[in-house]
Amino acid sequence: MSRYLGWFLVAFLASVPSWLNDFYFLHVLITTGIFIIAAMSLNLLLGYTGQLSLGHVAFFGIGAYTSALVSLGFDVHVLPDVTVGVAPKSAWFAMLCAVLVAGLTGYGIGKLSFRVRGAYFVIVSISFAEVVRLVAVNWVELTQGPMALNNIPALTFAVGTFELSFLRKPAFYLLVLAAAVICYVIIARLINSRAGRAMIALRENESLATSVGIDVTRYLVIATVISAAMAGMAGALYSHYIRIVDPDIFLFIYTVTMVIMVVTGGKGTLAGPIVGGAIFGVVPEVLRAMAIEPEVQWIMYGVLMVVVVYFLPRGIVPAIEGYLAGRKRVVDVETVPSAPEPLEK
Amino acid sequence: MSARADTVLSIEHVAVHFGGLIAISDISFSVCSGEIVGLIGPNGAGKTTAFNVITGFLKQTSGDVRYRSTLLNGLKPHEIAKLGLVRTFQRTSVFQERTVFQNVLTGLHCRGRSNLWNILLQTSQEKSSERELTNAAHGILHFVGIEQRAEELAGTLPYGEQRLLGVALALAVKPSMLLLDEPVSGMNPSETARFVKLLEKIRTSGVTILLVQHDMPMVMQVCNRIVVLNYGRIIAEGTPSEIQNNPEVIRAYLGQGKKRA
Numbered sequence: 099m100s101r102y103l104g105w106f107l108v109a110f111l112a113s114v115p116s117w118l119n120d121f122y123f124l125h126v127l128i129t130t131g132i133f134i135i136a137a138m139s140l141n142l143l144l145g146y147t148g149q150l151s152l153g154h155v156a157f158f159g160i161g162a163y164t165s166a167l168v169s170l171g172f173d174v175h176v177l178p179d180v181t182v183g184v185a186p187k188s189a190w191f192a193m194l195c196a197v198l199v200a201g202l203t204g205y206g207i208g209k210l211s212f213r214v215r216g217a218y219f220v221i222v223s224i225s226f227a228e229v230v231r232l233v234a235v236n237w238v239e240l241t242q243g244p245m246a247l248n249n250i251p252a253l254t255f256a257v258g259t260f261e262l263s264f265l266r267k268p269a270f271y272l273l274v275l276a277a278a279v280i281c282y283v284i285i286a287r288l289i290n291s292r293a294g295r296a297m298i299a300l301r302e303n304e305s306l307a308t309s310v311g312i313d314v315t316r317y318l319v320i321a322t323v324i325s326a327a328m329a330g331m332a333g334a335l336y337s338h339y340i341r342i343v344d345p346d347i348f349l350f351i352y353t354v355t356m357v358i359m360v361v362t363g364g365k366g367t368l369a370g371p372i373v374g375g376a377i378f379g380v381v382p383e384v385l386r387a388m389a390i391e392p393e394v395q396w397i398m399y400g401v402l403m404v405v406v407v408y409f410l411p412r413g414i415v416p417a418i419e420g421y422l423a424g425r426k427r428v429v430d431v432e433t434v435p436s437a438p439e440p441l442e443k
Numbered sequence: 444m445s446a447r448a449d450t451v452l453s454i455e456h457v458a459v460h461f462g463g464l465i466a467i468s469d470i471s472f473s474v475c476s477g478e479i480v481g482l483i484g485p486n487g488a489g490k491t492t493a494f495n496v497i498t499g500f501l502k503q504t505s506g507d508v509r510y511r512s513t514l515l516n517g518l519k520p521h522e523i524a525k526l527g528l529v530r531t532f533q534r535t536s537v538f539q540e541r542t543v544f545q546n547v548l549t550g551l552h553c554r555g556r557s558n559l560w561n562i563l564l565q566t567s568q569e570k571s572s573e574r575e576l577t578n579a580a581h582g583i584l585h586f587v588g589i590e591q592r593a594e595e596l597a598g599t600l601p602y603g604e605q606r607l608l609g610v611a612l613a614l615a616v617k618p619s620m621l622l623l624d625e626p627v628s629g630m631n632p633s634e635t636a637r638f639v640k641l642l643e644k645i646r647t648s649g650v651t652i653l654l655v656q657h658d659m660p661m662v663m664q665v666c667n668r669i670v671v672l673n674y675g676r677i678i679a680e681g682t683p684s685e686i687q688n689n690p691e692v693i694r695a696y697l698g699q700g701k702k703r704a
Contacts, residue, residue: 284563291562292555292576299549302538305500309532310616311524362600405493424465 108166111275122382130379131274132336136361138281138369139328143364145373146289148301148323149219153227154329155206158159159231160203161330162337162347166247167240168192169338189253193334200330201323206323215304219304224350231348241433243248246344253338270339277335281328286368298339299323301366357422364413373414379402449476450564451620451651453496456504458494459492459675466492469506474620479642480654483686484672485695490655491533493672494624497653498530499523510620526677527552527619531609531626533655539598541594543589546597550615554579580615587611587641601636601652610641620651627658639665663687671695 120122140154164257171186187195196232236240240246253273288294299307313343335342355378362375381402385395410417453473459466467489474480482490495501497508499520502588508515518526525645537539538546554577561569587607591599597608608627613621626642627635635658641663646652658660662669663683671679671686679686686692 129655172693287562287565291556291573292552293559293562295545298541299538299552302540303536305520306532306536306538306612307549308500308520308531309524309536310612311499311521311529312549313519313521313539 101110104416108275108279112272115271121267124271125379126244126383127265128271128274128339130375131271133338133355133359133379134372134375135274135278135281135332135335136329137356137363137375138278138285139325139332140356141322141360141365141371142246142285142288142297142325142328144360145364145370146294146301147297147318148347149215149242149318149427151223151322151325152220152350152353152357153223153225153434156223156227156230157200157204157326157329158333158336159227159343159347159351161333162343163234163241163247163333164199164330165189165192165334166250166337166343168195169251170247172240172251174237182306189251189338193253193331193338196330196334197327200333203330204323204326205319207326208319218398227348227350227353229430231345234345234348235285238429241345244345247337250337250340250341250343258293259282262278269321274335274339277331281331282372284324284328285393289368293320298366321368358403362403362410362413364415364417369414370413370415377414450513451476452475452491452653453509454497455494455507455509457493457508458504459496459501460504465675467496467503470672470675470677471506472670472677472680474651474653476651477646477649478667479646479654479665481666481669481683482653482655482672483657483669484678487674488672491624492675494530494622494655497523498622506685511515511549524616527617528569528622529613529616529620530622531613531620531624533624533628533656537597537600537605540560540596542596543584543597544580544593546608547583547611547615548576548582551576551579553616563602574679583615585613586614588602588637596690603638606630606638607641610645613625614645618650620653621645622653622655624655625657625659626654627656628662634690635661 114127115124120288136154136158140151143149143151143154168184168187169189169192171184173181173183176182199366207223207226211219214222235243237243238245243372249323253270291299296307296312296314297320299312300318301309304314333347336347359374359378360371361374362378363372364370378399380396385398386392406414412420450473453471455471456469457467457471458469459610470489470493482493484490488526492501497502497515499515499518499522503516510523510526512528515526515528516521524530538549541549542628555572557572560566561572581590581593584593587606588608589600589604589611592604592608600608602644606629609625610621610626613623627638630638639661642652642654653667654662663686665685669679669683669686670677671689678691678695679689681689
């Protein structure tokens with residue numbers, strides 16, 4: 099039932115470019131979609147393993163930089179007279195590299211912080227993101243520093259003489275949609291499996307989880323790797339879409355945005371980051387379209403956030419689910435007389 | 444200490460110091476296959492500390508713990524659980540935000556065989572593995588007697604049933620030995636009676652049990668043998684009737700008072 103609803107929603111979203119002629123709004127949808135992918139990846143860590151990564155943008159940025167650098171090619175002096183260089187590669191291959199490099203970084207972070215939980219995990223992740231940002235600013239030979247990497251090649255898809263360029267917005271929109279669906283399916287399959295149960299067990303009660311034989315560290319590392327790889331893919335999409343990457347991509351505010359999307363939408367639910375991402379991705383643009391002063395916009399944005407968190411502390415999606423379940427239960431009770439408790443004597 | 448051939452768990456000269464505090468000074472005892480052994484003692488005697496050492500949640504300062512001739516020193520809790528030595532916790536310990544059924548499925552973790560590829564590609568092996576786990580989970584819930592609660596959130600169950608779910612979680616690991624930490628504390632008499640029946644059922648299915656419990660009538664009723672701890676030392680060991688008449692035990696529980704002739 100909800101499965102068909104999901105595919106219907108995907109079909110509807112896929113049809114958007116065919117009737118929406120406003121390219122600006124399509125642009126908003128694309129960037130929102132990229133952020134939703136990043137938010138979904140964060141949700142895997144924050145919502146399911148219960149670990150708050152406040153450096154999540156690092157994986158996003160690493161993906162963006164890796165994809166940009168591999169597709170542009172680079173030469174760096176590792177030692178004064180030793181250079182390591184990569185010739186420009188296809189943008190698709192670059193994206194694959196971005197996913198792998200981000201995933202590997204996730205593995206490192208997961209392993210490094212294997213003993214730390216809660217506040218300490220937060221500190222490790224923030225510090226990590228800051229270190230990566232400083233590298234991006236200062237390693238000018240590789241990253242061009244604040245001058246940014248420009249003219250990042252667009253993704254193209256060519257068969258014979260037919261060439262589809264993802265430079266065009268409708269095509270890129272569909273690409274982002276496809277990536278988001280793939281990430282959603284991966285996360286959905288994961289969390290409904292043995293591995294996902296182990297991750298949720300870590301969130302719910304770590305000592306109990308280990309007492310039933312779950313190697314929680316291993317599943318935390320797996321979750322971090324998958325989460326980082328997805329964030330890296332989102333970053334790669336971003337860099338091939340915007341086609342310029344500078345160190346500002348590592349700004350803390352982007353992590354905060356992702357966390358807000360996950361928390362308001364409902365952490366630990368599949369739809370949460372999508373709902374939260376859609377609201378906080380589109381609302382600022384809608385407010386802007388209504389020609390409201392920017393200062394007022396930000397105030398409204400803030401008020402909306404406070405209202406959601408205050409009235410729906412568990413997020414929008416759990417609140418709706420709870421409401422529907424509550425109604426269903428009322429109906430059940432009314433129609434089916436409850437069986438007496440079996441007494442065991 | 445009896446060195447019988449069917450010893451499954453043996454604790455040899457285990458000591459635990461927290462800085463200057465001696466939680467366990469030097470204890471040695473063993474549990475034989477098929478027994479229900481009670482570990483009792485006043486508050487702070489070191490019972491839960493002993494449990495934590497045996498199951499790897501705490502490192503002993505010295506001494507050895509062996510389970511079926513495997514030395515457990517330095518093993519992690521999840522590794523010990525995989526050997527079939529499984530514990531429950533003193534406070535109610537369930538995955539609160541998950542349904543009863545999902546709780547047991549989580550407990551069945553070690554029986555699943557799916558790896559990441561199987562999960563992501565939803566192979567037929569993954570599906571059949573999940574089916575097996577689902578059946579096993581229903582079986583365990585039925586065994587413990589809370590299958591009618593399967594779809595409810597664990598955190599919303601009444602206290603007694605949460606304890607039962609805790610045991611179900613432990614049973615899901617397919618233990619050869621269970622360590623139960625205060626399983627009936629806070630239960631009313633009828634719930635306790637129900638739990639005692641369940642213990643018998645678990646024992647007859649071939650599981651050895653070590654039990655920490657304050658409810659003396661229950662301990663005397665179910666245990667074959669009792670080990671009494673006080674101030675981190677073993678002060679008595681024997682059958683329930685021996686323990687009940689042991690002056691040292693009475694002193695530990697009731698205090699010495701005025702000496703009478």
